[in-house]
Amino acid sequence: MLSQVKVEEYNSYYASYITKAEYPNIVEGLKISKKEFVDFVESIPVEKFTHAYAEGKWTIAEVLQHIIDTERIFAYRALRFARNDKTPIMGFEQDDYVPNSNANNLGQEDIVSDFNAVRNCSISLFNGFTDEMLTRIGEASGSPMSARAVGYILTGHQKHHFEVITERYL
Numbered sequence: 001m002l003s004q005v006k007v008e009e010y011n012s013y014y015a016s017y018i019t020k021a022e023y024p025n026i027v028e029g030l031k032i033s034k035k036e037f038v039d040f041v042e043s044i045p046v047e048k049f050t051h052a053y054a055e056g057k058w059t060i061a062e063v064l065q066h067i068i069d070t071e072r073i074f075a076y077r078a079l080r081f082a083r084n085d086k087t088p089i090m091g092f093e094q095d096d097y098v099p100n101s102n103a104n105n106l107g108q109e110d111i112v113s114d115f116n117a118v119r120n121c122s123i124s125l126f127n128g129f130t131d132e133m134l135t136r137i138g139e140a141s142g143s144p145m146s147a148r149a150v151g152y153i154l155t156g157h158q159k160h161h162f163e164v165i166t167e168r169y170l
Contacts (some may be wrong), residue, residue, distance in 0.1 A: 007153060009135075011143035017156030018149065025149035026126050026134070028071035033155045034119045037067075041112050044170070050104045051166040054077050058098055060169050063161050066094060069117050071154055075122045078150040081138035082129050091141035116129055126151050 005018055023029030039066060050059045058066065073092055080089060103111075126134075134148035 002039065006145070008144060009137060010149040010153070011141065011145065014066055014153050016147075017153045017160055020156035020159040021152035021157055022159070023155065023165075026028065026155075026164070027123060028156045030119060030123045030126060030151070033158055034123070036121070036156060036162075037115055038112055039147050040165075041108055041115075044108070044165075046108065048169065049108060053167060057168075059104055061103040061106060061111065062098045062101060064115070064170075065101045065106070066098055067158055067161055068111070068115050068158060069084035069101065070094070070157060070168050071118050071122060073117075074150050074154055074157075075125055075139065075142050077145065078129075078147040079125060081136050081145065081150070082133035082147040085138060088139040089141070156163055 007015075010018065023032060044060060049061045052059045052062075075128055080087070086130045106114075111154060127146060134151070135146055137146045139145070
């Protein structure tokens with residue numbers, strides 16, 4: 001169960017994402033939430049894709065690209081941790097990524113295609129991890145993190161942003 005992830009395996013900042021992860025099995029959760037992503041994106045009216053709910057806020061397309069970019073970065077972290085690489089990993093500034101993402105020039109099909117490619121890689125990556133590898137801890141952004149915590153963060157982060165899009169944009 002998700003309760004197997006100990007608080008020592010992640011920075012408390014990520015607790016809300018981990019608690020939003022609905023599936024005890026990481027690979028199963030990644031597969032199910034992949035379909036949820038596609039269904040969700042395809043349900044968004046095309047005219048809303050580049051809509052922001054307030055001045056200075058991200059558009060829906062930028063939020064979706066942020067989910068993809070974050071998954072790429074976090075999957076890399078999981079790989080490093082699972083392989084027992086103890087080299088600290090610096091953080092990343094999400095607010096620098098978004099304006100440089102070109103998200104608002106991408107269509108729904110582009111976003112879905114990119115997400116599917118990234119998620120398929122994440123599924124393959126986590127499918128190859130043993131239980132021991134999943135519990136290995138590395139350092140990211142100055143805090144400990146396990147490969148297992150990353151797996152739950154990926155699906156919880158996605159769910160968090162779907163809630164934001166639904167509440168504030170749609």
